[in-house]
Amino acid sequence: MTADPLFSVNQMTVKQLSLPELVEACRASGVRHVGTWRAPVREYGVEAAAQLLRDAGLNVTTHCRGGFLTALDTDERAAAIDDNKRAVDEAVTLGTDVLVLVSGGLPAGSYDLAGARERIGEALVELAPYAGERGVRLAVEPLHPMYAADRCVVSTLAQALDLAERFPAEQVGVCVDTYHIWWDDRAPEQIARAGASGRIATFQLADWTTPLPEGVLNGRGQLGDGAIDLRYWRALVEAQGYAGPIEVELFNDGLWARDGREVLAETVRRFAEHAG
Structure with missing residues (x-):
């Protein structure tokens, strides 16, 4: 099966x-878009990765991830700002x-959730113009509340938009990820809010399966294996004018234990069956 033209694999x-194996697997499955992650790209070499992806005709939809901007220590905050600027520069090199x-x-x-969120806004005062000047938009991603303590104090689209709307839309938008927002009955109205202000920077899919694994981080289900109506969320986002690639981002130990080419081919099929 050839991938949907809008399908992107994270x-x-x-x-x-x-x-290189990912590039070959994309070619075999007809995948046109990829979302990159900093660690493997930097290990390969940012310039070399950019050249490899360009030569393969692959469009980089997003670069993941910046953030972790909630530190109280002055030196730690300065280091985080510098690291996020490097991430912006990497995105430029990769062509996304x-x-x-x-966010962190x-x-x-x-115990100060509100204070942590405010420090994200303070960091964006410096980062948003830096990114905007380089043609990169920062996409604030809300994560499910179970991650609030250790990974992301931004738990809802409303909270993400409250931060993003302090800045021009071309500098800061939001990431809409089904895995993190499907439970929130206010999310549909917040998608409309994001669409009205041109803030939907990227749209990601993953399914919610139970029981969650120990540690929960690697619990994102393969499309169609869980409780999320993926077509419903796609329709909501596209009704607000989003017409870009749709990125499938799965953290799943079971999938990682399998042959990656088979997983990609399966994900292409599942996208067509459950989100196409």
Whole structure:
């Protein structure tokens, strides 16, 4: 089966594949778009990765991830800002205009969620213009509330938009990821809010399966294996004018234990069956 023209595979979905192997698997499945992750790209070499992807005719939909901007320590905050600027520069080299931000959890010993969110806004004051000047939009991604303590104090689209709307839409938008927002009955109206202001920077799919694995981070289900009506969410986003690639991002130990080429081919089929 040839992939839907809008299908994009996030590199983490098949992280067992090296970058050259991913390129070959995309070619075999007719995949036109990929979302990259910083660690494997930097290991391969950012310039070399960009050349490899360009030569293969692959469009980079997003680069993941920036963020982790909630530290209280002054030196740690400065280091995070510098690292996010490097991530923006990597996105430019790779030819993508979207850098996804996972904002960061509560600092050790802190209980102040509101304060942590405000520090994200303070960091964006410096990062948003830097990204915008380079043609990159920062996509604030809300993560499911179970990640609020250690990974992301931004838990809803409303919270993400409250941050993004402080800045021009071409500098800061949001990432709409079904895995993280499907439970929220306010999410549809927030998608409309994001669409009205041109803030939907990227759209990602993953399914919600239970029971969640120990540690929960690697619990994103293959499309069609869980509780999320993926076509419904796609329709909501597209009704607000989003017409870009749709990225499938799966963190799943079971999928990673399999042959990555088979996983990619299966994901292409599942996308057609459950989100096409």
